Amino acid sequence: MRSMYQVHIKNNHYRHDTFPNTAEGEEVFTITQERFDTAAKAHPDVSAEIEVSIDWDTENFNSHMTTADALVTWDLPTENLAEVAPRLKWIHIIGAGVEHLTPMDWLPDGVILTNNKGVHAAKGGEFGIMSILMLHNHMPKIMTNQIQACYDSLYSTPIAGKTLVLIGTGSIGRAVAKHAQSLGIHVIGVSRHGNMLPELDESFPVEELDRVLP
Secondary structure: OOOOEEEEEEEOOOOOOOOOOOHHHHHHHOOOHHHHHHHHHHOHHHHOOEEEEEEEOOOOHHHHHOOOOEEEEOOOOOOOHHHHOOOOOEEEEOOOOOHHHOOHHHOOOOOEEEEOOOOOHHHHHHHHHHHHHHHHOOHHHHHHHHHOOOOOOOOOOOOOOOEEEEEOOOHHHHHHHHHHHHOOOEEEEEEOOOOOOOOOOEEEEHHHHHHHOO
């Protein structure tokens, strides 16, 4: 009989010096048993092959990792990982990036490291266009004025026809670009490859960034 694929999920309690750093963030990013079961029902062929353990922070981390084939987490204790997790084949990071784990000299040979590429695009796109609109409409200055009991009027023209330069045209960048185009903004994308995408009006490789910036 084939053995089950062992997956350990390491959640984090919120702390101000780590991720998530708020109680709201903990609620959003925690993979509870209920949430896992809901996802498993949508993928019965996969869920039938795996056995899952769910824990918090580093509580019982080492004991779970002695048999784990895969780890789902934001961060992890990296010291002597090959000895702590001899069966480990795959680490999946729930964030869009993995820069908080660099340098990668701790990653054991043969272990695959993946991230949540694309999953955060919808929310990231909303946050990006919100930030652009706030800057365009002087919201930082308005908030500062409010604190100082200064109620000078601040004005801006409509954002349609303005130009936005996006450095990075991955899934989140493309989501921002799509929202920007819907508002009539001219979108210039800058990326390593410089490939043209439907969400962009112009595209340049990163080597030409100086040419793009005013």
